[in-house]
Every structure is written in C-alpha cells, then in structure tokens.
Amino acid sequence: xxxxxWLDGADVGEGFVIGDQVVAFPDGxxxxxxxxxxxxxxxxxxxxxxxxxxGVRATAQAAALDSVRLLAPVVPASIRDFVAFxxxxxxxxxxxxxxxxxxxxxxxxxxxYFTNPHTVLGPGDAVVPPVSERLDFELEMAAxxxxxxxxxxxxxxxxxxxxxxxxxxxxxxxxxxxxxxxxMKVRLGPAKGKDFGLSLGPWIVTSxxxxxxxxxxxxxxxxxxxxxxxxLIGEDLVSNAGWTFAELVAxxxxxxxxxxxxxxxxxxVGNGGCLGELWGRNGALVPAPLVEGDxxxxxxxxxxxxxxxxxAAVEAPMVPQARVRSRSRRxx
Numbered sequence: 001x002x003x004x005x006w007l008d009g010a011d012v013g014e015g016f017v018i019g020d021q022v023v024a025f026p027d028g029x030x031x032x033x034x035x036x037x038x039x040x041x042x043x044x045x046x047x048x049x050x051x052x053x054x055g056v057r058a059t060a061q062a063a064a065l066d067s068v069r070l071l072a073p074v075v076p077a078s079i080r081d082f083v084a085f086x087x088x089x090x091x092x093x094x095x096x097x098x099x100x101x102x103x104x105x106x107x108x109x110x111x112x113y114f115t116n117p118h119t120v121l122g123p124g125d126a127v128v129p130p131v132s133e134r135l136d137f138e139l140e141m142a143a144x145x146x147x148x149x150x151x152x153x154x155x156x157x158x159x160x161x162x163x164x165x166x167x168x169x170x171x172x173x174x175x176x177x178x179x180x181x182x183x184m185k186v187r188l189g190p191a192k193g194k195d196f197g198l199s200l201g202p203w204i205v206t207s208x209x210x211x212x213x214x215x216x217x218x219x220x221x222x223x224x225x226x227x228x229x230x231x232l233i234g235e236d237l238v239s240n241a242g243w244t245f246a247e248l249v250a251x252x253x254x255x256x257x258x259x260x261x262x263x264x265x266x267x268x269v270g271n272g273g274c275l276g277e278l279w280g281r282n283g284a285l286v287p288a289p290l291v292e293g294d295x296x297x298x299x300x301x302x303x304x305x306x307x308x309x310x311x312a313a314v315e316a317p318m319v320p321q322a323r324v325r326s327r328s329r330r331x332x
Contacts, residue, residue, distance in 0.1 A: 086270070
C-alpha cells in the first residue's frame with residue numbers, strides 16, 4: 001500500500017495511491033488516524049476502496065495522480081534523525097577537520113538528534129535556506145511509526161520495534177554545513193544548520209512491501225541514489241547501515257516512547273549521500289555547494305522519487321553575541 005497526502009485545488013486530500021490515481025480514505029479519515037490503526041487497520045480501510053480485482057470501487061473518491069500536487073505524506077509527531085552509515089561519518093569528519101575517522105562511541109549505539117517538524121516540505125517544494133556558503137542535502141530512507149491502540153511504544157525490543165514500523169518514505173535533511181560546524185563546536189546541535197527545512201515523500205510505502213528486500217538480519221537491501229540537476233552524485237544500498245530500522249526504533253524507544261506519526265531517518269547513506277562527505281574525500285568543495293535554482297532528485301528502490309529545489313536564501317534578523325558578564329552572585 002502507498003499512503004499519500006495531496007492538494008487538489010484548495011482542498012487537502014489524504015488516502016491511498018492506487019495505480020495512477022489518488023483515492024481518498026472513506027469517512028474523511030486522515031493519515032494520522034490510519035497510522036493509529038496500524039497496518040491491519042490500514043488494510044481494512046484499503047479493502048473498502050478497492051474491489052475484488054484490485055480496482056478502485058466506483059463509490060470511492062478518486063482523482064488522477066498527475067492532476068494533484070503531492071504534499072509531505074505525514075504531518076510528523078516528531079522527527080528523529082540517526083547517523084547510521086559508517087562511510088558517511090568517515091567522509092563528513094574529514095570535511096570538518098581534515099581527519100577521516102569514526103569515533104569508538106559511534107559503534108556502541110545508534111546516535112540521533114531531534115529536528116523541526118514545523119518546516120517539513122513535500123515533493124516539488126523549494127527549500128528556503130539561510131545564507132550559507134555550504135548548502136547541502138542528505139539522502140535518507142525514513143521509517144514512519146504506526147500501530148494500533150493496544151500497542152505501546154515504550155522500551156520496545158527489536159521484534160516489537162519491527163512491528164511498530166508502518167512504512168517507509170524518502171527523506172532529504174537539508175543542511176547548512178557552515179552553520180552546523182560552528183554550532184557543533186559548542187558540543188550541542190545541530191540546530192540552525194538543519195532546522196530550516198526537511199523534505200519527505202513522495203508517499204509512505206507500507207513495510208510489508210519491503211519483505212522481498214530484507215535479509216535474515218532485517219537489513220533492507222534497496223538502492224538509493226541522488227542527482228543534482230540530472231547528474232548522479234551519490235549511490236548506495238540502504239543495507240550498508242550499521243543498524244537495521246527495527247534496531248533504530250528500539251533504541252529510540254529506550255527509556256522513552258515512539259508514537260504513531262513519528263518519523264525516524266536512517267541518516268545519510270554513504271558513497272555521496274551528501275556533498276559534505278565528498279568534500280571530505282576530495283579535500284575541496286567539489287562538487288560545489290548547492291545554490292539557488294539547483295534541483296535535487298532522490299530515488300529509493302521500492303519507494304519512488306523525491307524532488308526538491310533550492311529557493312532564494314533569506315537573511316534572518318541578527319541576534320547579538322554573548323556579552324561578558326560580571327558573574328556577580330548578588331543583586332546590586
């Protein structure tokens with residue numbers, strides 16, 4: 001099953017993508033409600049809009065896929081983004097300080113950060129970046145959480161975490177590397193180097209569709225690639241990650257909780273999954289950082305394509321630097 005959100009004129013539609021049509025959920029249901037029913041609930045809803053031959057029922061509300069504008073397929077409850085690919089860590093570390101390394105702590109557990117769910121973009125949208133000399137993309141596969149009301153998203157083991165994954169989509173974590181580098185020297189972040197935009201789409205493909213790509217350990221061997229203005233920049237297999245998606249979800253729930261609508265990014269794939277990795281490998285800004293008008297086209301086998309572009313940078317209001325204070329412990 002493919003789950004999507006779209007704009008048809010001024011109306012937002014939510015439902016299934018079936019063949020070359022978008023088909024609205026019955027009874028005005030929304031993606032968030034479908035995710036809260038889990039895969040079994042989604043299948044029951046799907047059966048209400050398709051007939052025995054797999055065609056769309058005459059009573060269903062449908063439109064041609066090419067007649068609507070796709071939106072991000074989910075309004076995330078939260079977004080966690082991991083750094084699960086060793087090759088990516090090696091390359092980006094070299095672009096920051098000239099030294100290619102993976103710290104021992106990376107191997108101990110999957111690391112992630114929370115990013116902004118309020119600046120999510122959909123297919124075809126242009127990101128509005130800050131002023132940056134090192135604007136970049138990040139090619140990722142993302143898991144979307146969804147399970148029924150009888151399940152609990154806290155302290156999941158790996159098997160339960162696998163069952164909590166409703167489906168997958170493509171994720172582009174736009175990044176301003178110069179801002180990110182400054183922030184992370186303070187040993188906290190990233191923040192303003194990342195939170196201006198993140199693209200998701202084109203739809204959610206349910207997890208059962210990936211069974212043919214999974215090995216016995218749960219790794220999903222699908223090809224991921226990215227092109228800038230039509231030129232192939234990076235390509236990798238998602239199965240080259242250090243952890244499976246189920247392990248990432250289990251770790252996220254550790255002493256915490258995942259809920260339907262949460263999005264968990266794999267982190268950037270290796271072998272050119274972002275420009276920063278290549279800058280570390282080349283020792284120079286080659287390929288060049290993204291600029292206004294560039295098109296970034298991502299494709300992941302079994303999902304489809306996510307296309308985004310770079311809009312004009314916005315000069316934001318300045319915040320003053322910290323002032324040196326007296327450190328007085330008493331009021332004057």
